[in-house]
Amino acid sequence: MRRYSLRGIVLGYLLIILAGPLLMMLWRTAQDLGGAWAAISAHDTLRAFELTLIVTAIAVPLNTAFGVACALVVVRSNIRGKGLINAFVDLPLALSPVVVGLSLVLLYGAGGWLGFLGDHGVQVLFAWPAIILATVFVSLPFVAREVVPTLREVGDEQEQAARTLGASGWQTFWRVTLPTIRWAVIYGVILTTARCFGEFGAVAIVSGNIEGKTQTATLRVDDAYQFAYGHYAGAYGISLVLAVMSIVVLFTMMLARPKEGTL
């Protein structure tokens, strides 16, 4: 009896918070497919999705390389300040994206420490460099956080064995370390991707939100809703495309997960 009531509570809660609203958005979009399609296929929307994909394609490889390197330093090396690196890598997880955005504005804006870049014709703020910097910042921790526990768990015996057999540092990394941690890396990459294309707060502050130029997909949704004047189908439609993207990410995650145990 208790078991059924607990199950009921969980299912009911998920229905109210998660499933109900999602189904309702589907229904609303379906009611005005024409309006939704017009918004999705508008030139500026397509440009916004293009920008989001480009930014994601740049930020994900950067953070993957950085995340793996960072995990190796934190787990395998014994340099000073390791704890500090660890704390800094975790910071973006606990920090509001608006704080990230504002920090970039203060650093690269007029009067900021790197504000002189703007005087020399290098436009950072309200252009793609700032969007990329903000996205890299907020999605920084995911790969490192997935790889660190795996590296700890497998230990370094195999790597030592490789080294005694004469493998160089690079060879050991490519032939021994990377194959061992690959599922953790893949899982981290998937999480990073989801975070990159979904970023809103930081990008909203630094991008300038210029339609067709510095407007990302999430900013486009915000605009479509704010200027909907009662016709929300457009905003719902664009949201739906983003939702489908995240559901694809989720499925990939599910496929990656069972293999985690086998390493």
Place this chain on the structure above:
Amino acid sequence: MIVGLPIAALTWSARGDGLPAFWQTVSSAEAVSAIKLSLAMAALAAFTNAVLGTVTAWVLVRDDFAGKSAINAILDLPFALPTIVVGLVLLALYGIQTPLHVEAGSVHFTANVAFTRWAIYLALLFVTLPFVTRTVQPVLHELDREMEEAAASLGAGDLAVFRRIVFPNILPGILSGLTMAFARAVGEVGSVVLITGNLPFKTELASVFVLQRANSDPHGAAAVSVVLLAISFTVLLVIGALRRFATRHGNA
């Protein structure tokens, strides 16, 4: 370089006009009210999800029913869904066009919560949904059933078994999930920016306060940001302490 420098610039800029100016902005009635509201709503949402997230973890590990793996999968959706989409998703059901609307005689009920604090609560519940479940689930999975069976055979009731044996074991997991959820909720922007209406003293959150002023009044925004930054550091310290505690007591 990517993380440290911007944060340093932020802190520097916040004190750029001198400490009194910083203090004046932070202690202005509107900023105080926004920070207080952020902390209160985040605590409320994190606590709710600590309780219901633990129940969810329990059901997912110990119960068995058709569609369980589907539930397990969609539970990660709040991690994957862009936050601005979360806002719209919630507006579809709990916004002005809500179908959950009853007007019969003296009964007035509407699920339209847009521009109220209920909307903030809902949005924060959505985005922090998986945290506690995901930290408790593995611990519950590893937990030795024999301990519980032994206690039950010695005459302990279900509730006593949970309180005395299961709960102490999963507590570190609950607490670290709760702390992460709290941090996430305090900083949340995308899901609340559309649904709250950002009414000063009523539904204005610290994060939206910063968002609105970032480009018009960067120093004011920086002052409130430094408070948010301090909260983030505190959360990280708490999580670090919890992790050390859990490792020392053998159930990391």
